[in-house]
Amino acid sequence: MRLMIHPAARGGILTVVENYAASGFTDADTRFIQTYRDAGFLRRQLIFLQALAACLRAFVSGRASLAHIHAAARGSFWRKAMIARLAAAFRVPVIFHLHGSEMKLFYSQQPSWRRRLIGRVLTRASHVVVLSDSWADFVADVAPGARVTVVPNYVEVGPEAKPAVAPVEILFLGLVGPRKGTFDLLRAFAKARQDFPAMHLTIGGNGDIEEASRLIDELGLGDSVRMAGWVGPQEKHALLSKAAIYVLPSHNEGLPMSVLEAMSYGIATVTTRVGGLPEAITDGVDGLLIEPGDIDALRASIVDLCRDEEARKAIGQAARQRIVTHYSAEAALPRLAQLYESVTRDR
Template sequence: MIGTAPGGQGGVASVIEVLRQGGLFERESVRYLSSHREGSRGAKAGAAFNALWRTSLACLRERPAVVHAHAASRASFVRKSLLLLIARSSGCRTIFHLHGAEFDRFAGAESGAAQRWWIRHTLERSSVVIALSDSWAAFLRGFAPAARIVVVPNSVPLPPAIELDRTKEQPGRILFLGRVDAGKGVFELLEAVAALALSFPQVHLVIGGAGQLDQVRRRAVDLGIGERVSLPGWVQGADKQRELALSQVFCLPSHAEGLPMALLEAMAAAKAVVASTVGGIPEAVADGANGRLVAPGDAEALAGAIKALLGDAALRARLGDAARATVQERFSTEAALGQLSTLYRELAEGGQ
């Protein structure tokens, strides 16, 4: 398996950690190679070269049954496509596991004819392409008709019910987790919080993540909510669970997504969630049933959805409980690991 360094930032790293903690590596004798890590350009280049070298050696000397690459767009795709080419050339079965929220844009408007051919070729020559949702699977089937597409949603562990305690929630506290930039809807979220400040004097937004932190701080001050916004940086592990426990509402108003791990984690923690109608999100969140959905980029609608939740404890509890039930039924770690194990064994035994 090839992907970003375990323990790193972002959804792919979270996916890898779930698979590792769930026991997939031991169950299926998975060796993990990091092709990307956070840091300087030199550190990133070193990780990419190391993965290229180690993958080449493993494929030539040991012939692993399956090479499973977690990929996104742009540089991530380039790295993984080369590694999968090496694997195919060595006779290995390959899995291209797509996580990129903007892969449709990358494969379309951002790519010339030659690059589009290479993207399509990589997908169609892979033994299996994993999509995170039915909507992404539909796009991939249209873009690469000869590819074998399988849907394996992201999954998250379900915290024990005993750990869920809404008495810990702080009034008016809103949580965002993810990359901090315009594409995640952070600036619309700031506008929504500014609009809510008069109605909810205790409203406070926690933005957990790395990215455009200085721009966010400046915009919060310009909107008059500088003291209502906290930027703790990237949060994970126990710190993430603490932030989830303290929040009344989780909000992820992204402009593009695959199937975000942070959203599933908030749902598993029985939080009332507000998210946008992009990517695989509508396949996890049904508006009014287990969360609220708004159009991306619509700060007014975002403020309205958050306002309805902050002002109604019973509604928050109902949607939060339904969100947790959704994760338990459809996004459990056991189900995802079972699908991957089945794929591995089918490919190892000579499947397509």
């Protein structure tokens, strides 16, 4: 029995795990154990204790052949480190799958003894999975003895978007707040409308909704920006199907699922040179890359794509092909299957 240990909170990790199931990678021999949900403090503690108990039962019974542990930064890392230590005590192979966009920042803020502990957690895992070469370099620095494999996130290749000619529909999906660059986007969008008024922005996601709404009012964008809140799969598909431009001006990322999803729809994407994004996107070919926090560059990129429909379409088509060849299930899952076989064979 393989254990798939993951948070059930809304976000990229849950999307990755759901994609495994949708693509048939997981089967009846896979048990999903949820370690975290969006809930109150006491409820969250109970959920984690239940997850620990479920893992312990699987380890003690001898039925667990592999623990695939999905972790992010901060509390997520320490919770998963406890499970990894428990698995090691019962000689169950551990794949420690790092997703956290803020892992580098988290590591840099720790005292030296905690940094050493992070390094030991990664070194003791049977294998560490990261999303890009840049993250592999990070793990090699903090845990030189760790065995690391790059397995990028992947998406199902969706239908091509069919946006209206006007207004140009711009889309943002993600946690609303400074880390994802939502406020940078609103300020850049306000400037861009002075050069190209025929554009509309939809922001989908939870987070700092009140602050975003306040900024929208302050910038006078009430007639051209829609706050959609958290969007489920059907509404997300509807939004992607009509988007002409996707923008994610993040300050920290791993390899965001939303960018890969937008690219799979053939949508021209503007994003930042952080995390694994520069490995996924070639600037000017299958997307546009800017530096995080550069509002003027963001404004210029949006305006350029709005004005040049042919360039927009060409970038979108190249992005879709990039997904097919590098970030589809067919491209990513064989690496993970090979890793599963390797760590269980060496048990």
